[in-house]
Amino acid sequence: MTLLGAGLALGCGFGVAARLGDFCLLRGLRQARERHTDARALRAWALALAVAIAATQGLAWLQQIEPARAQVVRSTFALPAVLAGGALFGFGMVLARSCGARALVLLAGGNLRALVVLVSLGLAAQATLTGVLAPLRQALQGFGQVQLAAGTLPEQLRQAGIGDTPATLLAVLPLVAMLLWFALHRPGLRRAPREALAAVLIGALVALGWWVSTHVEVDPFDPAAPTSLSFIGPVAESFLYLQLAVGRALGLGPAIVLGTLAGAGCVALATRSFQLTGFDSPGRLLASIVGGGLMGFGGVLAVGCSIGQGLSGLSTLALASIPACVGIVLGCLLGLTAENSIHSLRGNTP
Numbered sequence: 001m002t003l004l005g006a007g008l009a010l011g012c013g014f015g016v017a018a019r020l021g022d023f024c025l026l027r028g029l030r031q032a033r034e035r036h037t038d039a040r041a042l043r044a045w046a047l048a049l050a051v052a053i054a055a056t057q058g059l060a061w062l063q064q065i066e067p068a069r070a071q072v073v074r075s076t077f078a079l080p081a082v083l084a085g086g087a088l089f090g091f092g093m094v095l096a097r098s099c100g101a102r103a104l105v106l107l108a109g110g111n112l113r114a115l116v117v118l119v120s121l122g123l124a125a126q127a128t129l130t131g132v133l134a135p136l137r138q139a140l141q142g143f144g145q146v147q148l149a150a151g152t153l154p155e156q157l158r159q160a161g162i163g164d165t166p167a168t169l170l171a172v173l174p175l176v177a178m179l180l181w182f183a184l185h186r187p188g189l190r191r192a193p194r195e196a197l198a199a200v201l202i203g204a205l206v207a208l209g210w211w212v213s214t215h216v217e218v219d220p221f222d223p224a225a226p227t228s229l230s231f232i233g234p235v236a237e238s239f240l241y242l243q244l245a246v247g248r249a250l251g252l253g254p255a256i257v258l259g260t261l262a263g264a265g266c267v268a269l270a271t272r273s274f275q276l277t278g279f280d281s282p283g284r285l286l287a288s289i290v291g292g293g294l295m296g297f298g299g300v301l302a303v304g305c306s307i308g309q310g311l312s313g314l315s316t317l318a319l320a321s322i323p324a325c326v327g328i329v330l331g332c333l334l335g336l337t338a339e340n341s342i343h344s345l346r347g348n349t350p
Helices: 001-023 025-033 040-063 079-097 102-107 112-130 134-140 153-159 165-185 193-215 230-241 252-270 280-303 308-315 321-348
Strands: 076-078 145-147
Touching: 001 079, 001 102, 001 252, 025 040, 025 321, 040 165, 040 193, 040 308, 076 079, 079 134, 079 280, 102 112, 102 230, 102 252, 102 280, 112 134, 112 230, 112 280, 134 280, 153 165, 165 308, 193 252, 193 308, 230 252, 230 280, 230 321, 308 321
Parallel strands: none
Antiparallel strands: 076 145
């Protein structure tokens, strides 16, 4: 199989699972703030993360992949920039009512609001990577540099003198056990087999992504850093490819984006849920534009999104992924709090 074909298959699998399981971190955090709910979507996220960690670390233990070489793993990073980037991404997620991955799934079902979010996200991300916002990114990444002995938790334990297998087990087993307990100890997710199965599939696809980028069409003399499911850089790269395709090869990231659209679109058509929808007010349009822009800028600063860091990054047990994910959750909760306050004020307006 070619790398392009593997990327399309990965994206298609993700699109199918995310559409069928209504997989969304924002949805889970919304549920967690509501009373009389068991936050089933958040528990599905925890189940996906447990599977992603177990499968990724299992492949690493079998020496099939090297998580320490992954793009998202860094032993040196700017802690304030990563935290702030994650928070901006999380806040933008609330404004846009979706992350990049969720926007792709929604677009495949005919949601044209998601297209605006994706265009805004892609433009902001590319401007932050190589455009007018690059100097600001570089300046922010120059403050608060943290230097760690190793980029991942297992490697950190090994350097502390713990053997290879004990270090892996010590890092993986307690974390996976806690995630599984959180996911399954309440009956909600157990009574929703479609959502649970979708979460398991998405977690497995994260590990498969690491394997694919390590073994499929890899130059033995100049191997690229392994990567897996992520949607900030790939969405920006996809828009760039649409404009400058001549002389450029379609990479793994854009192939995953295209596959996600295809997989989610097939499910939308098969379930007859495809329906063209647009904006109901100029304010919602503005919120989608601003939210997409914040996600693009913040996602580049945090070196990943709710999927790229929240699942793929954490599956490698990358230490730099922890502050990025903390920032994403805090930004999202701040956005939800502000959203509820605005709704309350409107409700009290005579």
